[in-house]
Ligand SMILES: Nc1ncnc2c1ncn2[C@@H]1O[C@H](COP(=O)(O)OP(=O)(O)OP(=O)(O)O)[C@@H](O)[C@H]1O
């Protein structure tokens with residue numbers, strides 16, 4: 001009976017009715033705006049409705065015109081650094097915390113909460129909080145350094161071009177480290193206890209167990225965390241906006257693709273203040289392509305792994 | 310290497326809950342020693358105390374003269390086989406078997422040679438480059454056994470290693486385990502709740518219930534002279550019949566019927582529990598003194614026929630086993646006369662706790 005229904009649905013295309021609602025929502029709210037912004041990237045004109053078709057000129061300007069090129073490649077480089085810091089620092093810390101939390105000890109729930117708590121704050125609130133803590137004159141960090149006799153270490157953390165980006169990235173790491181922690185923790189807790197016991201019986205040290213047993217067994221989780229980190233941080237905007245403003249102060253040293261896009265396409269560059277929607281759309285499209293390539297690469301390699309294992 | 314395990318007054322508590330209150334055993338060198346008991350009686354708990362995965366709340370554990378209570382798991386030099394195999398899914402069969410050797414910083418050539426030896430011993434050499442998921446359950450358990458043995462452990466621990474296998478494979482693998490254990494000559498503690506498996510495989514068995522060892526002995530001792538009624542019912546099948554013992558005549562009276570037993574430790578007449586295995590009843594056409602009953606039900610199982618007999622004098626049902634015959638079996642409702650093989654029965658005190666038969 002059930003089989004007949006299945007067959008009936010398959011042969012008459014009725015299955016299509018069931019995915020139609022979701023498909024419509026997806027098309028209207030995801031695909032259409034995406035395609036429209038791609039279309040927009042071929043136009044130019046001031047204000048919110050660029051009308052003049054210029055073909056690839058926006059892209060050519062971005063890559064070659066000195067006015068645009070410097071900003072664009074600067075933002076691209078910063079975005080990559082911002083992502084790399086998260087990838088390395090945030091995810092290593094997450095793995096470290098998860099490995100600790102996977103053990104049974106008193107206060108485990110408490111530490112799990114503490115590590116995850118910042119993620120529940122608004123990014124703007126967290127960013128603002130850290131600008132206070134990092135304030136060069138009366139911020140807690142410099143005050144503490146001075147108090148313990150390390151006054152020379154006190155720095156204008158957000159005011160130096162080579163410091164600001166890593167410092168902002170680290171505050172973001174602080175806020176979001178709970179995410180990889182819970183994902184890794186779920187992965188580690190999913191490893192059958194007997195496997196770890198078998199390894200211990202066989203004389204493996206805890207380090208050996210970590211590198212040779214635990215890590216390979218949570219490889220799928222590592223992949224998911226990596227791709228989430230990639231997508232989240234190539235899109236990052238709010239933490240820089242909150243701590244360094246839309247221009248990525250000081251001197252564009254914290255400018256990311258998203259802040260660059262925001263200035264160009266939405267807010268409008270100082271002093272004119274008129275947005276260039278076409279160019280903004282071009283930046284957004286490039287960001288999209290980078291993300292797309294990354295995700296496709298990940299899908300492809302994880303598919304290949306699945307076949308192997 | 311010869312290793313005997315000595316456990317003195319072991320205590321295990323989980324919080325307030327005492328799971329093992331006081332266990333002492335001596336496990337001899339090269340012996341296959343089985344912990345047998347119903348689910349939840351504490352077999353795994355005791356095994357994991359020996360392995361070092363459970364804390365020890367009291368008592369002492371020794372491998373030979375060395376006390377191991379506080380020794381690190383990885384330093385105890387034990388091999389362990391788990392119920393669900395616990396082989397590393399990301400390693401090949403060979404890498405699994407080599408795992409313990411690699412932790413011992415041995416020469417590469419030695420590692421390969423030793424691994425090969427045990428791969429061949431367990432007859433999985435041809436699968437050495439496969440991943441575990443490409444093996445059947447029985448093959449996986451062979452890998453687990455090879456991995457446990459390759460490190461030349463002092464002690465081999467196994468927790469229900471066969472319970473994930475189907476019935477046929479279980480018989481095959483228990484033979485494999487027994488053969489390999491004898492060939493390698495390793496002191497082994499084996500946990501199971503399957504009494505038949507325990508009898509088939511063990512040199513000695515400890516029957517446990519509620520965290521207490523009820524009886525330690527060879528399979529024969531435990532079957533023929535169980536120390537109390539729990540052991541008598543847990544190992545094999547038995548019938549308990551209320552009876553009376555006449556000390557001066559050395560007679561056991563069951564209703565009108567009586568028979569002689571001369572190895573009972575009772576000095577005075579007393580009510581007792583008579584324990585008769587189903588195969589220890591004899592059928593009689595005619596007899597002067599016999600146990601009268603009526604056949605209530607009958608099950609033909611091939612070799613044997615099991616019959617439920619209601620005893621005439623107290624209406625109690627007992628199970629009787631006879632070898633099946635080609636002629637028609639006695640029909641339901643038939644009145645029959647039984648006698649009992651007096652030298653094989655056991656008498657238990659009324660409180661079920663003591664076997665009154667003197668051990669020879
Ligand atoms: N980690 C634990 N915490 C609390 N109680 C436990 C723990 N492990 C076991 N127990 C309890 O200890 C008792 C004995 O458990 P154990 O696992 O040793 O039984 P077992 O004889 O191996 O049974 P089975 O045949 O079902 O495996 C059970 O009542 C169980 O609930």
Ligand SMILES: [Mg+2]
Nearest residue numbers: 352353354468
């Ligand atoms: Mg158990």
